[in-house]
Amino acid sequence: MKYSHLLFDADNTLFDFDGSSKKAFDQFIQHIGLDPKEDYYRIYQIGNHQVWNDFEQGKLTTEILRWKRFDLFFKSIGVDRDPHKANTLYLGFLVDFASLIPGARELLDNLKRNGYTLAIITNGLKEVQKPRIKKKNLTHYFNSIIVSDEIGIAKPDPLFFEITADTLMHPDKKKVLVIGDSLTSDMQGGNNYGYDTCWYNPRGKENKSTARPTYVVTQLQEILKIV
Template sequence: MKYKYILFDADDTLLDFGKAEWFALNKTLEDIKFNCNKYIAEKFSSICDKLWHEFKLDEPLNRYVQINYHDLYYKYSVERFKDLKELLDINISAQLLSEKYLNSFSECGFLVKGAENVCKQLSLQYKIFVVTNGLSHVQKSRIGNSKIKSYITDILISEDAGCAKPGKEFFDYSIKSLGTSNLSEMLIVGDSIITDIFGGNEYGIDTCLFNSKRKINKLKIQPKFEIRELNELLGILRI
């Protein structure tokens, strides 16, 4: 195979976002002597979904969002805890709750099924990079706390790039960090049809959609490859 660099998205590609979200919420509430349960977790998830939309963080093609993603994210994070604080009648500031949550979330190196084995096998022949949207200290810590950290060459994060995927500036930053301009040697693997596949296609990099949830692609955006289990990537790359 012609590739030399495998560029993995983080959440829901290598890292288990849902498990991390539950752990962080549970630990945040535990720290303030408040018991978490399924009802609270579901309410928090609904709050997050509502505010993610209100802050337009679900519009990855919006240029304003791409450039201001991280400021918006910090504001979103505090706002969701204002709503949770009101729901649970907690007498602690939303800012402090947000900080506690992000600190707990940063501890979470939970992996998607197959991630450790795939990264281990690929690292024998390829350089592996993580290319992800998110907060720099959080994402670096999560990879650092995971079992794949020794297989990762570098972690390239939108906050450091000053622009979120699929913005061109994010890919400019990532390619510069790789130290090569030969796009044909790169393969992006991710679960998002917009941020990963569209972003990679637009930049001229081959893409592989990790479609573990078997979502139907209704967009005219096609990856070069599609897999439903991470281990399928080894077959594509003939490992």
């Protein structure tokens, strides 16, 4: 075993966030009685990306981010609705429609059986992360589940990884591998803290960031050959 501790990102690494998000959004539009329009989701995503970027740059908190993205969306389409209620509905549907990336459960099962210590490290919102892991019956695989929204610090900040290491009783840094789809939070975070990293890059994107992944895989099963 080259590694003993594997730290997994959640969204778009183990969970198909993009798929669930679209379904949750459509359900939310229907629930509030809006006439669904083709470009609504795209319009929502523009505002959503904007607030997450602002959050990463420390310009706003996740408390504001939650409703602000729906406020931007409603303003863009010229509708007057409560953005706080919208957020609560959407997050609830996001848990309801949770789905896994193909091969994720099999991978976790294999790794757990073979004695690896597994953890989740996610920058997502607390209403979604643990309820979704529970809903998909994955909780027992993980020794630690670290949610940025609960600890008040996010990847790629080294402090996020320090807190993660605390919960895992500080394993040898050379024996820890960070696995995730994001160059800026997962790979950069691992680089900053001195952990090896594995970039899950299913669509073969180009690396235009400063992050330097130790490995790159396009399918989750390839991780078995690395660890």
